Amino acid sequence: MARTAWVTDSTVFLDEELQYHPDIYTVPLTISLDGEEYTDGVDLTPAQLFERLKFLKTPPKTSQPSVGAFQTLYNQLAKDYDQVVAVLLSSKLSGTVSSSEQAAKLVDIPVTTFDSHILTYPMSALLKCGMQWIEAGESLENVIEKLENIRDTGETYVLVGSLEQLHRGGRMSGLQFFLGSLLNVKPIISFDNGALFIKEKVRSEKKAKEKILDYFHLAYEKNPIKEVYILYGSQENHAEEWRRELKKGYPQLKIVRCPLGAVIGVHAGENTLGISWYNGLA
Numbered sequence: 001m002a003r004t005a006w007v008t009d010s011t012v013f014l015d016e017e018l019q020y021h022p023d024i025y026t027v028p029l030t031i032s033l034d035g036e037e038y039t040d041g042v043d044l045t046p047a048q049l050f051e052r053l054k055f056l057k058t059p060p061k062t063s064q065p066s067v068g069a070f071q072t073l074y075n076q077l078a079k080d081y082d083q084v085v086a087v088l089l090s091s092k093l094s095g096t097v098s099s100s101e102q103a104a105k106l107v108d109i110p111v112t113t114f115d116s117h118i119l120t121y122p123m124s125a126l127l128k129c130g131m132q133w134i135e136a137g138e139s140l141e142n143v144i145e146k147l148e149n150i151r152d153t154g155e156t157y158v159l160v161g162s163l164e165q166l167h168r169g170g171r172m173s174g175l176q177f178f179l180g181s182l183l184n185v186k187p188i189i190s191f192d193n194g195a196l197f198i199k200e201k202v203r204s205e206k207k208a209k210e211k212i213l214d215y216f217h218l219a220y221e222k223n224p225i226k227e228v229y230i231l232y233g234s235q236e237n238h239a240e241e242w243r244r245e246l247k248k249g250y251p252q253l254k255i256v257r258c259p260l261g262a263v264i265g266v267h268a269g270e271n272t273l274g275i276s277w278y279n280g281l282a
Helices: 046-053 067-077 096-104 121-135 140-151 163-168 174-184 205-222 236-249 262-268
Strands: 004-009 024-027 030-033 036-039 061-063 083-088 111-115 154-159 186-192 195-202 227-232 254-259 273-278
Touching: 004 067, 004 121, 024 067, 030 046, 030 262, 046 262, 061 262, 067 083, 067 096, 083 096, 083 121, 083 140, 096 111, 111 140, 121 140, 121 227, 121 273, 154 205, 186 205, 195 205, 205 236, 205 273, 227 236, 236 254, 236 273
Parallel strands: 004 024, 004 083, 083 111, 227 254
Antiparallel strands: 030 036, 030 061, 154 186, 154 273, 186 195, 227 273
C-alpha cells in the first residue's frame, strides 16, 4: 500500500482525531493587520483577531500560502511518503489550491490537489473519508472520485457577521453588499461550486435562522444525513443554542460545533453563524 501524506490549510478545523494524526500536515495562510503579518493558527488566535479588528486603521488582509511553502513541505514529505493528497479550501475564495498545484510540478513526489469547494470542518469530513478509503486499500483515483461525489452534495448556509468585511475582502460584490445592507435585510449566504452567493434575503436574524433550519429539515427528509456542522465566529453560545435545537428534533444526529478560525474571521466577522452538511455522507 502506498504511504500517503495528507495536507490541508489553516482554514480547516481539525478535531482531536485529526489534530494529532501523524500523517496530516497543515500549511498556514497569512493575516495582515495594519502592516503586521501573522501566521494563521500560530501567532494569532481568533479571539486576538476579533479584538484587533475593533481598532484597525486599514482593512485586514489575508494571503494564500506561497508556492515555495508547499514545495518545501512536499520535498520533505517525499522522504517518508509515496504520494501526497492535499485537501484545500475553495479555489473561489483563495489561491491556495493554485499554489499547491504549481508546487506539485516542482517536486518528484506525486501530489493530488483536491479543491474542497468549502472550508473549516466540512474539509475535515472529506479528509476523514479519504483517509479511511485509502487505508481500506482503495485506489487514489477511486477515492478522489468518491470525494468529488460527496463534496458536490454539500449544503452550507451562513449568516455573515459583517457584510462590510466580506465586501472589503473581495468575497462579495458591491451590488450584493449594497442589497444586503438595505432595510436591515439579513442575507443567507451559501456556496455554489465553491463560490459565495446570496441564497435568500430575510428581514430579521430570527427569520433567517428559521429559514436555514428549514433548509436542513427539507434535506433530512430526502437524505440519510448522519452529521451536521455548526460554524461560528466567537459566539459559541449561539452555536450551542442551534445544537440543542437540532438535537431536540434529531436526537440521533451527530452535531459538531466548529469555530471558524482567524482567516475566515477576517472576512466574515465574529458574529458569523451557519450550518453545513453533506447529503451524500451516509
